[in-house]
Amino acid sequence: MRIRRCAIVFLEPREDVAFDFGSLLSGGAGLRRDRRWLALAAHLDGQVEVDAGERERLGEFGPVAWSEYDPGSPDAGTTLRLLETGLLIAEDDARWSAHRQRDEAVRDAHWWPPAALAHRLARWQGLDSAAAMEAGGLSTAAGLRDKLGAPPTHAVERVGAGQRQALPRIADGDFDRLLARRTTCRNFDAARALPQALFAQMLQRVFAARAQVRIEDDTVFVKKNTPSAGGLHPTEAYLIVQNVEGVAPGLYHYHSLDHALEPLPAPDRPLAEFAAAALAGQHWFADAHAMAVLAPRYARCFWKYRRHPKAYRALVLDSGHLSQTLYLSATELGLGAFVTSAINEVDIEQAFGLDPLIEGPLAISGFGWRGERMRTSEFDPTEEVWIKAPEQP
Ligand SMILES: Cc1cc2nc3c(=O)[nH]c(=O)nc-3n(C[C@H](O)[C@H](O)[C@H](O)COP(=O)(O)O)c2cc1C
Structure with missing residues (x-):
């Protein structure tokens, strides 16, 4: 059996921070920090945690040239686990043909590796982003200001007013x-x-x-x-x-x-x-x-x-x-x-x-068709779409 590494993989030293009551009781900051290495591959759905041996072994394979698998080598167990996870690809072994097909598809598309990963990882499944924003008080401009403080300025000025060259305002056409x-x-x-x-x-x-x-x-x-x-x-x-x-x-x-x-x-x-x-x-x-x-x-x-x-x-x-x-x-x-x-x-x-x-x-x-009643706010400050009702006397 011949093997090589998948086309696009990045290794991330991830740190997860969690609340730790024990640390708090013993005078610490009350936080636990767990560090681990994750392999993020463009052809795989999930991230793969790897230990030091797997990390090093993966680095011994190139993404193009095939190497012969040696079942008698001391690394054989590590190699098999990397094949199972899909980080290593077997040339023609039915057990891991799905990984190979996925990897081939990524290769054939000619992705720039960081873009492939950014695209894959940014995808959502089953998320209710509206509920999350509403729960976090982030669904209105006032709520955003309240929770996040003021945003960077709405209009950039690079020179003083006296140095600006005024431009003519042209009347609106169709x-x-x-x-x-x-x-x-x-x-x-x-x-x-x-x-x-x-x-x-x-x-x-x-x-x-x-x-x-x-x-x-x-x-x-x-x-x-x-x-x-x-x-x-x-x-x-x-x-x-x-x-x-x-x-x-x-x-x-x-x-x-x-x-x-x-x-x-x-x-x-x-x-x-x-x-x-x-x-x-x-x-x-x-x-x-x-x-x-x-x-x-x-x-x-x-x-x-x-x-x-x-x-x-x-x-x-x-x-x-x-x-x-x-x-x-x-x-x-x-x-x-x-x-x-x-x-x-x-x-x-x-x-x-x-x-x-x-x-x-x-x-x-x-x-x-736009509805006649505004149930969710739209951004129409000049009333081009929604005409305000005249104020009651
Ligand atoms: C790339 C992009 C993503 C947007 N995503 C959302 C969205 O997720 N939800 C939403 O209500 N409006 C979304 N909008 C609409 C903006 O909120 C809207 O353009 C902005 O508030 C200005 O209002 P206007 O389009 O009426 O001028 C998006 C607009 C763009 C260009």
Whole structure:
């Protein structure tokens, strides 16, 4: 059997601090500090605690060249344990073929190693972030100020007022008025279905290809309404459709060339429950008529930007641009829109059948009719969207 180390692994000397009553009684600080070494690997779901022997043994293997396994060596037990955890990879042994497949997938995608790890570790599962914020008193601006103190300044000044060059203020045009009306919607009208034409127009504007440029039969670039790093447009739209006329509620993939919906199997729980879970409990978004999970195909971006330190950043920017196109498109059509990166990626991956390092979600951007009553606050200080009722005499 031949073995090598997995493609992407980092070792962290982790310190966990816990309350320790015994330490308090004996005059200490009342804290216990436990230190351990953790191996964090891009192809594994969990972290792996390693002892000093395993740590050293792992360092004896390279990620590319294969070495022959020697069952008679004094290190054989340590090597086997590293194979079991997936930190070492066997070339062709059925016992550990799942680890090998996962590792191969990471290799084939050409991830820059720190980005692969950051992406994998930042994912949530089953988290209710809304409840956590509310419990911590962090769900209002006043609560944030109270708990965290003042934030860094809202506007930076690098020179004194006298040294600034004043610029002319240009009168608002139609586009300025559109920009001014864009306000994150946290109050959707669940009682009113979205007409199919509006839904289709939104998808066409935000995700459809306008043209294809064929370099070779296997190498095609598409033109869309939003910029994309390298012109690669790797970000797919996976849809949660809840309330659209003529479209059965459910999960879909959007086909950007055909401008068509590809139905996918239903999630493992009622759709509304899944939508709320995907949004990590943010109930103020959960009634949106349609939501797009923004999920880049990492290998398409990293085909050009191989193991590139900026490539993951470019994908995050791509999703940001898509969400802005979605916001503005919705605003122009009289709809509300939102974006959030506070999502339960693992629940979403499981529902849509996505592998996080191949095609994992970064954000959800949704749209639909805004409700008539504001139940959750929106940031509309200039009253572009919500007109205050006149004060009673
Ligand atoms: C990357 C990103 C992530 C966001 N995540 C959340 C979120 O998790 N929950 C939420 O209620 N709003 C979220 N928002 C919306 C912001 O809170 C909102 O843009 C901000 O309060 C300013 O309000 P406005 O969009 O109406 O101008 C997010 C916005 C961006 C750009």
